[in-house]
Amino acid sequence: MDRRTWNFIIVGLVVAVLFAVGVSQLGSPNPDGLEYVAEREGFIDTADDHAFGDAPLADYGANLGGGDRVNTAIAGIAGVGITLAVGWGLFLLARRAGRRDTPHVTDR
Amino acid sequence: MHLPDGFINGTTSAAAGVVAAGGVGVALRQTGRYLSDRQVPLAGLVAAFVFAAQMFNFPVISGMSGHLLGGVLAAVLVGPWAGLLIITVVLVVQGVFFADGGLSALGLSVINMGLIGAILGYLIYRVLLRVTTRSDRGVALSAGIAALLSVPLAALGFVVQFAIGGVGAASMSTVFGTMLGTHLLIGFGEGILTSLVVGAVMASRPDLVYGAPGYQGDRTEELV
Numbered sequence: 001m002d003r004r005t006w007n008f009i010i011v012g013l014v015v016a017v018l019f020a021v022g023v024s025q026l027g028s029p030n031p032d033g034l035e036y037v038a039e040r041e042g043f044i045d046t047a048d049d050h051a052f053g054d055a056p057l058a059d060y061g062a063n064l065g066g067g068d069r070v071n072t073a074i075a076g077i078a079g080v081g082i083t084l085a086v087g088w089g090l091f092l093l094a095r096r097a098g099r100r101d102t103p104h105v106t107d108r
Numbered sequence: 109m110h111l112p113d114g115f116i117n118g119t120t121s122a123a124a125g126v127v128a129a130g131g132v133g134v135a136l137r138q139t140g141r142y143l144s145d146r147q148v149p150l151a152g153l154v155a156a157f158v159f160a161a162q163m164f165n166f167p168v169i170s171g172m173s174g175h176l177l178g179g180v181l182a183a184v185l186v187g188p189w190a191g192l193l194i195i196t197v198v199l200v201v202q203g204v205f206f207a208d209g210g211l212s213a214l215g216l217s218v219i220n221m222g223l224i225g226a227i228l229g230y231l232i233y234r235v236l237l238r239v240t241t242r243s244d245r246g247v248a249l250s251a252g253i254a255a256l257l258s259v260p261l262a263a264l265g266f267v268v269q270f271a272i273g274g275v276g277a278a279s280m281s282t283v284f285g286t287m288l289g290t291h292l293l294i295g296f297g298e299g300i301l302t303s304l305v306v307g308a309v310m311a312s313r314p315d316l317v318y319g320a321p322g323y324q325g326d327r328t329e330e331l332v
Contacts, residue, residue: 001145001146001149002146004313005146005149005150005313005316006149008150008312008313008316009149009150009153012153012157013153013156015157016153016156016157016159016160016161017160019157019160019161019163019164020159020160020163023163023164024160024163024164026164027163027164027165027166027173027175028165028166028167028168028173029165029173030165030167030171030172030173031171031172031173032109032165032172032173032174032175032294033109033168033172033174033263033287033290033291033294034109034110034111034263034266034287036171036172036290037283037286037287037290038115040286041278041279041282041283041286042276042277042278043115043274043275043276043277043278043283045276046114046115046275046276047112047113047114047115047210048112048113048114048210050112050113050207050210050211051113051210051211052203052204052205052207052211053207055205055206055207057205057206058205058206058207059206059207059208060163060206060208072163075163075206076160076163078205079159079160079163079201079202079205079206080156080159080160081156082201082205083152083155083156083158083159083197083198083201084152084153084155084156085152086155086197086200086201087151087152087153087154087155087156087193087194087197088148088149088151088152088155089152090193090197091139091143091147091148091151091152091190091193092148094136094139094140094143094193095139095140095143095145095148096140097136097137097140098137098139098140098141098142098143099140
């Protein structure tokens with residue numbers, strides 16, 4: 001792949017990390033739309049506790065034991081890294097499987 | 109818009125899981141066929157970006173925030189089927205590692221944010237692209253409007269799921285009204301964010317944008 005596209009991807013990742021670590025901290029602490037409606041319409045209590053609620057990164061780092069800002073920053077970096085790895089891996093596999101199915105597609 | 113476990117009963121959640129898995133299966137096949145080499149890391153980047161953007165909750169009305177869903181954004185950048193996979197990856201990562209979104213409700217969320225948000229959202233984008241101008245600004249504008257509309261449509265997906273298998277005694281008509289009303293407002297945030305990001309990519313690397321009128325996949329590498 002060409003250098004310009006790699007540069008684009010690196011810049012994009014930097015922006016994603018800045019969003020996850022920094023911009024996310026400037027956001028509103030209020031519930032999102034669905035949660036808000038569930039509270040208002042009285043069905044929020046039908047929600048069960050999350051099966052992995054005690055996981056280290058649960059609720060974006062709430063269990064990490066540092067300060068709020070540090071927890072969110074760690075969760076943000078970890079999340080960007082995990083989604084990048086899982087996404088890239090999945091698309092790589094899909095692409096390889098697709099090549100086998102359609103042998104006329106030439107690799108360049 | 110991530111459903112926790114418990115809002116929707118088990119049977120409906122399981123049925124939604126089957127539908128979502130079918131959609132993801134089709135998406136894997138389709139993506140394998142059309143994805144170009146350089147879209148592989150690009151799609152990974154878009155997944156990471158959607159995750160990051162979803163961590164930011166923008167204020168909407170007093171006591172309520174909204175966050176990007178990202179379906180139209182991902183679909184316009186790397187194609188609708190890759191967009192569905194990106195939303196699925198983000199939801200799975202959030203559910204497994206971040207306790208955000210119930211695991212039994214994963215299928216319901218994939219339908220709302222992926223099948224509706226990315227696939228239906230992309231179809232709306234293509235229709236809008238015909239009526240707006242086919243310029244760079246037309247791409248960003250169409251993506252923004254499609255993104256705006258995708259949020260109340262995804263909310264409508266939840267309302268249907270709630271009508272079929274909702275737990276509790278909430279009134280259907282008020283749930284319908286408040287879900288649609290609040291998510292129409294959240295849609296404006298979705299539209300603005302999507303338009304800004306698509307506009308920025310169109311300004312720097314229009315050749316990478318799957319939904320751009322002149323998109324040619326890897327063939328553009330010969331021309332550069």
